Amino acid sequence: MTIMAISLPARGRPREFDVDAALETAMRVFWRQGYEATTMSDLVEAIAINRASLYAAFGNKEALFLLVLDRYQQAFSERPMAALTEIADPREAIETFLLRTAEHLTDERLPRGCLFSNSILESPSGSERISRTVAKGVAGLEDTVYHVFQCGQREGQLGQGADCRALARFYVGVAQGMALIAKVSADQSAIFDIARTSMAAWPSRTI
Amino acid sequence: MTIMAISLPARGRPREFDVDAALETAMRVFWRQGYEATTMSDLVEAIAINRASLYAAFGNKEALFLLVLDRYQQAFSERPMAALTEIADPREAIETFLLRTAEHLTDERLPRGCLFSNSILESPSGSERISRTVAKGVAGLEDTVYHVFQCGQREGQLGQGADCRALARFYVGVAQGMALIAKVSADQSAIFDIARTSMAAWPSRTI
DNA sequence: CTATTTATGGAACGATATGTCAATAACTAA
């Protein structure tokens, strides 16, 4: 679909709205209100297009949300995740990941919280595909974090006694906790406090 | 209301269902499905009473949910919170709080996650009163945890350099992260891993 | 030009949501 967007066949009547801008708008509405609480009427109004045009362009609500999840992941989760894959030192990798996550969560230009974390709690009531996509995102994050610890341990930056799985679960849990607090509290310093304080749990190299 | 429940005026036709049992059932349904996703028809079916009886007994959906929140707080948040107020040693208090929270979150007899944490993410779409009640619950928890650190610092179990506010925010964030992970993952050991690992962030007494 | 294809606009669909009504039943007080 993204590949097709480059070519311009332009057969039939051309669209009068920008699909990319519409997706961006839809993402913000879903992000702020949640999947269930967002109605197609909300989206129609926010994007300022006709109802049928929205369906013609994106299929239905579920398909649109899956596109939005994909867009969110590409636009916002890439930068924090890059810290985990590109920074060699594990401690610096995790710390940078947490700080970038905190920056994202406290960005006042964006809706509160993390779209994926927000979606976790309404998973059972939403569609099965959405549940799986969200769960896969969280599981993927844990795997990436685990990999950081495992590599660090293999290369000697972490002690052999360190529990890589527990550490990965912990830092993913911290990130989720930050996302939840960001949703309930407007205080930016609270999010950074959590990120910074969690680094004190870094395992010593005594073992 | 709870006081009135003891007296038995019994004027007019007596109720044919147990109000307390109905509230318990409603709590479980809300807990499992969330506020928005739970319909009054779901509750009517689960409690097995007539629709109008439900409205006559509890008012409307919002009022019922507020009662459910109150019930949840009394029934489940008391035990973890008691660790914070009753255990003198701050480290043992926090650790016990986290472990009791982990036990609660992984209790297979109960719905997944924490009702309050679950409600945080759908707050904006729910009623204003529900949002305030949930936010007040989280803020109250942070205050209680903060008090533990402040007392510990005053009495010398914590160094003067410890940032009590940041520590309180961190451990509340950890608890919220645990609640979110408990919702997405069925693995009980993940929750306890987070609780245990977070205790490694306990401040040293060097300062 | 005509035929074809795609987008738009507005109305409408069926399903389901919360909340209510009027009739009836079951109790107490006098």
Next chain:
DNA sequence: TTAGTTATTGACATATCGTTCCATAAATAG
């Protein structure tokens, strides 16, 4: 018994949900 009060019952009102239909508009292909 009679009056007053409250609970139950099933149907119903009203609104809104996601989704679709159809006539029309605007483009290309031949």
